[in-house]
Amino acid sequence: MSEPIVKFQDVHKSFGDIKVLKGINLDIKPAEKVAVIGPSGSGKTTIIRMLMTLEEPTSGDIIVDSTNLWKMEKKGKMVKANEKHLRQVRGDIGMVFQHFNLFPHMTILENCMTAPIHVKKENKEEVRERAIQMLDRVGLGDKLNNYPSQLSGGQKQRVAMARALVMRPKIMLFDEVTSALDPELVGEVLEVIRDIAKHDDMAMVLVTHEMDFALDIADKVLFLDEGVIAEQGTASQVIEHSTNERLQGFLHRFRR
Amino acid sequence: MVTINAIIDIAPQLARGLSVTVSVLLASAIFAYLMAFIAGLSRLSKNTFIRKFTGLYVEVFRGTSLIVQLFWLYYAIPMLFGIQLGSNWWIGVIAIGLNYGAYLSEVVRGSILSVAKGQTEAATALNMSSFQRMRLIIFPQAVRMMLPEFSNYTIQMLKGTSLVSLIGMTDILYYGDIIRSTNLSQAPLVYLLVLVFYFILALPLIWLTRKGETISKKGVAS
Numbered sequence: 001m002s003e004p005i006v007k008f009q010d011v012h013k014s015f016g017d018i019k020v021l022k023g024i025n026l027d028i029k030p031a032e033k034v035a036v037i038g039p040s041g042s043g044k045t046t047i048i049r050m051l052m053t054l055e056e057p058t059s060g061d062i063i064v065d066s067t068n069l070w071k072m073e074k075k076g077k078m079v080k081a082n083e084k085h086l087r088q089v090r091g092d093i094g095m096v097f098q099h100f101n102l103f104p105h106m107t108i109l110e111n112c113m114t115a116p117i118h119v120k121k122e123n124k125e126e127v128r129e130r131a132i133q134m135l136d137r138v139g140l141g142d143k144l145n146n147y148p149s150q151l152s153g154g155q156k157q158r159v160a161m162a163r164a165l166v167m168r169p170k171i172m173l174f175d176e177v178t179s180a181l182d183p184e185l186v187g188e189v190l191e192v193i194r195d196i197a198k199h200d201d202m203a204m205v206l207v208t209h210e211m212d213f214a215l216d217i218a219d220k221v222l223f224l225d226e227g228v229i230a231e232q233g234t235a236s237q238v239i240e241h242s243t244n245e246r247l248q249g250f251l252h253r254f255r256r
Numbered sequence: 257m258v259t260i261n262a263i264i265d266i267a268p269q270l271a272r273g274l275s276v277t278v279s280v281l282l283a284s285a286i287f288a289y290l291m292a293f294i295a296g297l298s299r300l301s302k303n304t305f306i307r308k309f310t311g312l313y314v315e316v317f318r319g320t321s322l323i324v325q326l327f328w329l330y331y332a333i334p335m336l337f338g339i340q341l342g343s344n345w346w347i348g349v350i351a352i353g354l355n356y357g358a359y360l361s362e363v364v365r366g367s368i369l370s371v372a373k374g375q376t377e378a379a380t381a382l383n384m385s386s387f388q389r390m391r392l393i394i395f396p397q398a399v400r401m402m403l404p405e406f407s408n409y410t411i412q413m414l415k416g417t418s419l420v421s422l423i424g425m426t427d428i429l430y431y432g433d434i435i436r437s438t439n440l441s442q443a444p445l446v447y448l449l450v451l452v453f454y455f456i457l458a459l460p461l462i463w464l465t466r467k468g469e470t471i472s473k474k475g476v477a478s
Contacts, residue, residue, distance in 0.1 A: 052377075052380070052381050054377050054380060054381075083385065083386060087385060090380075090383055093381075094381060094382075095381040097374060097377065097378060097381075099374055101372075101374040101375060101377060102378075103375065103378070103393055104397065105397050105400065115382035115383065115384065118384065118392060119382060119384055119385075163382070164382075167382060167383070
């Protein structure tokens with residue numbers, strides 16, 4: 001396929017004295033679906049948070065669509081990116097969070113309309129139409145004027161996905177989007193992700209503990225362990241043919 | 257009968273002070289709210305000088321007594337610098353406004369800081385600028401949280417206005433003092449009526465506080 005849309009080049013990240021990521025190298029192609037698995041504390045979430053500009057890498061480069069995300073050129077030198085630069089580059093990236101983070105003072109529909117109108121300066125009527133379409137798609141077309149507090153966790157997470165999709169990102173990041181949900185609500189959220197994965201041609205990165213689901217929809221699986229990508233490949237390569245002991249142990253705990 | 261006659265006699269005299277009390281309250285409340293937002297936002301500024309300078313204002317005005325501040329503006333500053341800050345109405349409004357503005361700026365700052373971090377992150381993920389994040393996401397939620405405290409401090413401001421009688425303004429307490437000094441035996445009744453006047457003025461503010469509490473319970477991320 002074509003050039004990668006995201007490249008991580010020897011990316012390190014420390015929080016104080018704790019080294020979370022110790023040299024991540026990673027290519028994501030357009031439309032590729034990547035699942036990131038691994039024990040908790042292995043830095044899975046940090047990878048996508050750096051890509052969303054919520055966390056700054058300690059060293060290394062992240063390239064998005066051939067532009068360096070965290071560095072920019074100034075008088076012939078590469079310096080730390082300013083907010084303007086970050087905004088230009090991250091415009092193609094969308095993210096869904098573990099705790100939904102819907103805007104509680106806005107209705108569902110307003111949640112989905114604010115960013116396209118104010119950030120992308122799009123026409124309000126067009127945005128409204130698209131937002132309603134998107135909310136219909138995630139099965140919430142009848143809740144447009146409700147507030148987030150009136151929804152269940154699963155419904156909130158589906159709104160969060162619609163909100164990200166209305167921005168038409170080229171890359172969607174999912175940060176343990178089912179971890180905060182009651183077990184009976186997980187299914188409805190996974191269905192929506194499956195639908196997006198099947199019908200939209202954006203790249204997707206899923207940090208998840210839903211192992212079977214991840215393996216089912218992912219083109220590529222990364223096993224992150226102790227700050228490095230310990231194993232990567234297609235689902236069958238990683239699951240069935242890996243000889244990595246820690247990966248086998250990790251999978252075993254999930255399969256019980 | 258004697259008491260009722262006395263009340264009928266005293267109440268209208270006290271009522272002559274209503275316009276001063278209410279006008280000082282309204283003007284100093286508006287001024288205090290304005291100062292609260294300016295100082296509250298300045299204390300969150302990235303600029304160290306602005307932050308430190310506003311911090312100094314807040315600590316000085318919170319840390320010293322309102323009545324002394326009032327006397328400073330009324331007596332000391334005109335003598336020291338030879339400038340008249342305006343009529344005593346303006347001086348009352350400025351002193352009360354600056355004093356309560358300092359307290360309220362901490363409410364503004366605290367509310368903005370207490371909007372959940374996930375809200376900023378979600379706004380960043382939607383590619384909002386830092387100004388858009390503040391204007392569209394953080395500020396509207398913070399204002400809801402401020403409402404109960406704002407009305408609470410407004411009640412305090414109402415009571416604080418009684419200090420302007422000390423710089424010669426003819427408010428409710430001023431007339432109370434006048435009546436008492438001409439008729440010493442009436443002191444208990446006069447001051448009881450003064451209390452009743454303030455309480456009645458405070459009632460709508462108390463109601464607003466309740467209202468603010470219910471509004472602030474809705475529509476904020478926890």
